[in-house]
Amino acid sequence: MFRLRCPTANGTGHPLRLGPGALDVLPALWRPEWRAAALVADRTVLALHGPAVLRHLRRCAPAIRVYEVPPGDRHKSAATWLRLADRMLADRLGRDTCLVALGGGVALDLGGFLAATFLRGIPHLLLPTTLLATVDASLGGKTGINRPAGKNLLGAFRVPAAVLADTALLDTLPAREWRGGLAEVVKHAVVADAALFARLEHEGRALRRPGSLDVPTLARAIRVKLDVVARDPFERGRRRVLNFGHTLGHALEAATGHRVHHGAAVAVGMAVEAELAVRLARFPAADRDRLAGLLAVLGLPTRHACPFERLLPHLEVDKKRRDGKVHLALPARLGRMAGGRTGWTLPVAPSELRAAWETRAGRTGRPA
Numbered sequence: 122m123f124r125l126r127c128p129t130a131n132g133t134g135h136p137l138r139l140g141p142g143a144l145d146v147l148p149a150l151w152r153p154e155w156r157a158a159a160l161v162a163d164r165t166v167l168a169l170h171g172p173a174v175l176r177h178l179r180r181c182a183p184a185i186r187v188y189e190v191p192p193g194d195r196h197k198s199a200a201t202w203l204r205l206a207d208r209m210l211a212d213r214l215g216r217d218t219c220l221v222a223l224g225g226g227v228a229l230d231l232g233g234f235l236a237a238t239f240l241r242g243i244p245h246l247l248l249p250t251t252l253l254a255t256v257d258a259s260l261g262g263k264t265g266i267n268r269p270a271g272k273n274l275l276g277a278f279r280v281p282a283a284v285l286a287d288t289a290l291l292d293t294l295p296a297r298e299w300r301g302g303l304a305e306v307v308k309h310a311v312v313a314d315a316a317l318f319a320r321l322e323h324e325g326r327a328l329r330r331p332g333s334l335d336v337p338t339l340a341r342a343i344r345v346k347l348d349v350v351a352r353d354p355f356e357r358g359r360r361r362v363l364n365f366g367h368t369l370g371h372a373l374e375a376a377t378g379h380r381v382h383h384g385a386a387v388a389v390g391m392a393v394e395a396e397l398a399v400r401l402a403r404f405p406a407a408d409r410d411r412l413a414g415l416l417a418v419l420g421l422p423t424r425h426a427c428p429f430e431r432l433l434p435h436l437e438v439d440k441k442r443r444d445g446k447v448h449l450a451l452p453a454r455l456g457r458m459a460g461g462r463t464g465w466t467l468p469v470a471p472s473e474l475r476a477a478w479e480t481r482a483g484r485t486g487r488p489a
Contacts, residue, residue: 123340127260128351129280136283139255139343140336143287144173144248150283151181155219155244158182159209161232162223163192166250169293174223174248182219186212190228194379197227197267199275205235219244219282225251225298226258226383230273233264237279247281251294252302252334253384255286256309256342261350261360270438272371278355288339292332299331300420301384304366306334307415308391309345312362315456317341322411325418361465362458365450366391369478372435373489376427385489388421389481396477398451401467402459411455413484422489424482429475436474446470 122140129135138146158178162171167189178185188205190196209218220243222232229247236245249259265276291299310318320338327333346363353360370390373381381389395412398404413423436447448466453459460467 123336125340125343125347127262127280127284127347128354129262135280137260137286137343138284139286139288139340141287141289143285144177144290146285147174147177147246147248148181150246150285152219152244152282154217155182156217157184157186157214157219159214159218159220160185160187160223161190161205161220161235162187162228163190163196165192166224166228170223170250170290174221178221186214190231192227194227194267194272194374194383197231197265199266199268202231202235202238202266205231206239209235209239214239216240216243219246221246221248223248223250225249225254229254229258230263230265230276233262233279233281234266234276236281237264237277242279244282245279247284249284249286250290251298252291253298253305254302255288255291256302256339257305257346259284259286260343260346261363262354267375271375271435274438288332288336294331296329296331296420297382298384300329301382301387303328303334303419304384304388304391304416304421306339306342307412307419307421308363308366308387309342311391311412311452311455312365312450312458313345313349313456314341315454317345318411318415318455321419322415329420359465361448362450362460364466365452365458366394368436368439368447368449369393369432369474372432372439373425373427375435376431381425381489385422388416389423389425389489392416392423393477393481394449394451396481397449397469397473398453398459400473400477401469402451402453404452404459405454408452408455417487420487422487424484424487425489426482429478432474432478433471436471444468447474
């Protein structure tokens with residue numbers, strides 16, 4: 122099992138355990154002052170993994186409450202957050218409660234935001250059950266909920282007490298969920314690890330099978346994000362590089378009412394933003410083609426038929442928009458991002474976004 126430390130703003134960090142059996146560490150990390158546990162998960166995850174987590178919690182928490190949330194990104198909402206908060210208040214939970222968020226990105230983002238806001242903040246643990254959550258949502262202390270205008274527009278930075286990423290849980294993932302997580306692994310490789318990108322190319326189609334990524338490779342992808350977060354915990358500069366593919370990806374999710382899965386949307390976003398990088402950041406066309414080729418081999422889309430006009434309203438409220446332009450994190454080459462002298466983003470006009478979107482739509486490649 123890999124024993125990593127996630128960076129925090131004060132420099133102390135918190136533990137991350139990665140590998141099969143990581144859930145077994147939960148009792149050892151439980152603190153005596155946590156007198157109650159609030160377990161937050163969706164019904165599918167509770168059916169699969171709830172019994173094992175509850176078995177561990179009963180060894181350390183005198184009181185346990187379970188809060189079920191509906192599955193799906195559209196439920197990462199203010200309504201769900203308020204409903205859960207009101208139920209926790211009705212159950213008279215106090216600041217001696219530790220919230221345990223179990224599941225994918227929706228449960229972890231929602232649970233983290235609930236922990237950040239309930240009684241002005243209670244401790245929480247993150248137990249990811251998807252590849253996407255393991256390599257992304259569980260790391261870095263970002264929490265949030267969606268609004269009709271877009272994803273994660275309300276949120277807070279809230280660092281968990283620990284992350285327990287039990288890779289044995291990933292074997293139960295549906296193929297679509299697994300492929301969605303692969304999109305984030307590819308993103309980390311593009312951002313800062315060209316050797317990891319080459320390794321993914323070498324493995325190719327074999328990686329489509331859930332559970333096929335070995336733990337050292339997962340740890341390598343995770344370390345990319347941990348290194349970036351350590352340098353910029355509150356996204357004031359370098360951490361913006363982790364948004365590669367997400368600006369257009371989030372707009373596509375919102376424009377389609379979340380019918381496009383997050384990982385698929387990010388894959389399309391990366392393919393389109395790579396087009397922009399060729400034009401604006403001297404990203405080699407050969408690297409653009411390698412990226413599109415890898416995404417296709419992994420079963421991920423590189424284009425979508427959604428008209429650009431449907432994306433535009435969501436881009437106009439993007440958190441990274443300034444002076445009428447969206448500021449994008451774009452690669453200069455595989456393993457290195459552009460914009461080190463300009464806050465790690467480059468300004469892109471709506472007309473340039475439209476041109477790249479329509480160019481990508483005209484290219485061959487797997488559609489979403």
